Amino acid sequence: MRQEANENQEVSEPTALVSLLRISSHLAGQVEIRAALRSVKAEIENLLPIDHLDVCLVDDKNTWNTSYEVGMKTRWSLSRTPVAISPVRSILLGETDYMLTGNAMEDERYTYEGALAQPIIKHKLRSRVNVAMKVLGRTIGALNCSSCTADIYDEATVVRVRQIADVLAPYFYSLRANEKAKRAAVVRAEAQAREEGLRQGALELTRVLEQERQRIGMDLHDQTLADLTRIMRDVEKMDTASDKARVIGSIQHCIGDLRRIIDTAVPTILDLFGFAHALRIHLERAVEDVSSTFLEAADETDGLIDTLDPTIRIALFRIAQEAINNAARHSGADQISVSVKRVKSGLQMTIRDNGKGLPGSRLGRHTSKATGGIAHMRTRARLIAADFGMSSKEGTTITVKLPMTCAPCQETAPHTGEEELA
Structure with a gap:
């Protein structure tokens, strides 16, 4: 054979x-x-x-x-x-x-x-x-x-x-x-692209931080400094108990403004009480008439949002803050809600209001601040690799989708062994 x-x-x-x-x-x-x-x-x-x-x-x-x-x-x-x-x-x-x-x-x-x-x-x-x-x-x-x-x-x-x-x-x-x-x-090539992306991200973050500093400085100048100057003049003219009471009220109002600015700069409530609770507090502070406005902050992730990397969690909180501020100050809304939930691709945060949206015909001072806030939100979303979307139909809806790669690692299904090949 x-x-x-x-x-x-x-x-x-x-x-x-x-x-x-x-x-x-x-x-x-x-x-x-x-x-x-x-x-x-x-x-x-x-x-x-x-x-x-x-x-x-x-x-x-x-x-x-x-x-x-x-x-x-x-x-x-x-x-x-x-x-x-x-x-x-x-x-x-x-x-x-x-x-x-x-x-x-x-x-x-x-x-x-x-x-x-x-x-x-x-x-x-x-x-x-x-x-x-x-x-x-x-x-x-x-x-x-x-x-x-x-x-x-x-x-x-x-x-x-x-x-x-x-x-x-x-x-x-x-x-x-x-x-x-x-x-x-x-x-x-991938390493160079990552390095360039990080460089551009760092430059953009520096620019945004500088804008944030300028905005805080303007808030202090336009509100707190002006209030303190007025109080100082009132003190010079103060003669009666009613004058004293009025000055004390002004000082308390000034202190409130300072607390809001500090809370915006350092979100300690976020670390102490969690994402949803911090948003509820910010909603109440941002709206002038709480009794006539429906406010809601819901965490539908079973606490997953509070296990994110602190940088990512703070970025999401900042975006929500900006959206809430725009809704409370510029839209005339009487309903503002924030929700965070799990989706197939990761996590999604949605901020809705029933206001008039952002007017496009007349750009006054307030509208300019609002549109600048949208640019800040987009930048923050881009820096954490999240998708940012906005719709102005029947109010304003802002969505931020965070991919699962940025969320905490979930347990994967057990490996069943190598596939048999023909």
């Missing part, structure tokens, strides 16, 4: 030379390893019978190997694997130049304990010939030919496969180097 099989695979030297030249010509136009292997499969089949053909290429430290297959697709090409568990580790580690067997299913060199030999058993790859692929004397991988028929290869087959490996090795080495260069270029 073995003799008959060997006779069937005999190929004349002129025919073999032509096939080797064709293999070289097929490789000349290839730029990707798997495509290159597919392009030469038919010519290799002209030289020897194969049911499975693959190439293993090792990394520079001979620690990991990557398999490229044609024909059957097995677990070998599913992912990188350690050289230590490869059935051809002896070749990849430079201990031998080739391996030959008539039945790899029973050969302990291929099926030793811990070896990734499942494809050999599953697909009954009995006859195997494996030859080192070398460049400048260094082993870069192995060319592996397999057949489901037992005892079909011999020493003459090894010589033929070595000839093929010698043709393939320099091409595959170059293609692998090209792949590594492309991956390195992509990594560099």
Whole structure:
């Protein structure tokens, strides 16, 4: 039987030379390893019978190997694997130049304990010939030919496969180097993009913070400083108890303004009482007539909002503050609500009011502040990778969608094992 099989695979030297030249010509136009292997499969089949053909290429430290297959697709090409568990580790580690067997299913060199030999058993790859692929004397991988028929290869087959490996090795080495260069270029480009994004984000954050400082300064100048100046003049004219009471009332009002500004600058309530409670307090402070305005702040995340990274949570709180201030001061709304809930993509915060929206025809001082506030909200959302949306139909609705990647990690479903490949 073995003799008959060997006779069937005999190929004349002129025919073999032509096939080797064709293999070289097929490789000349290839730029990707798997495509290159597919392009030469038919010519290799002209030289020897194969049911499975693959190439293993090792990394520079001979620690990991990557398999490229044609024909059957097995677990070998599913992912990188350690050289230590490869059935051809002896070749990849430079201990031998080739391996030959008539039945790899029973050969302990291929099926030793811990070896990734499942494809050999599953697909009954009995006859195997494996030859080192070398460049400048260094082993870069192995060319592996397999057949489901037992005892079909011999020493003459090894010589033929070595000839093929010698043709393939320099091409595959170059293609692998090209792949590594492309991956390195992509990594560099991504790193540069991230660095530029961080730089632009930092510049934008600096600009927004400066605007915030200017706004706080204007609030102090327009409200608190003016009030204190007026109180000082009243004190100079104060004669009666009624005057004293009026001055005390003015001082209390001034203190209230200062507290609002401080709360805006340092949201300590957020840390002490949580997101929803802090928003309820801000709603009550922002609205002049609490008794005639419907106010609502709802946390539908079961407290998930308070487990976010502090920077992200404060950014969401600032956006809600700005939206509430716009609704309370500029829209004439008597209903303002804020809700936070889980959605499929992450978390969503929604601020609604039934006011008149932002007028577009006359841009007075208040409207300018409101539209500037929208720009601040958009910037804050962008800095935490959140989507910002606004609708002015039947009042104003602002939505901020925070992707799940920014939320705390949730437990994933347990892994059920590697998928069986055909």
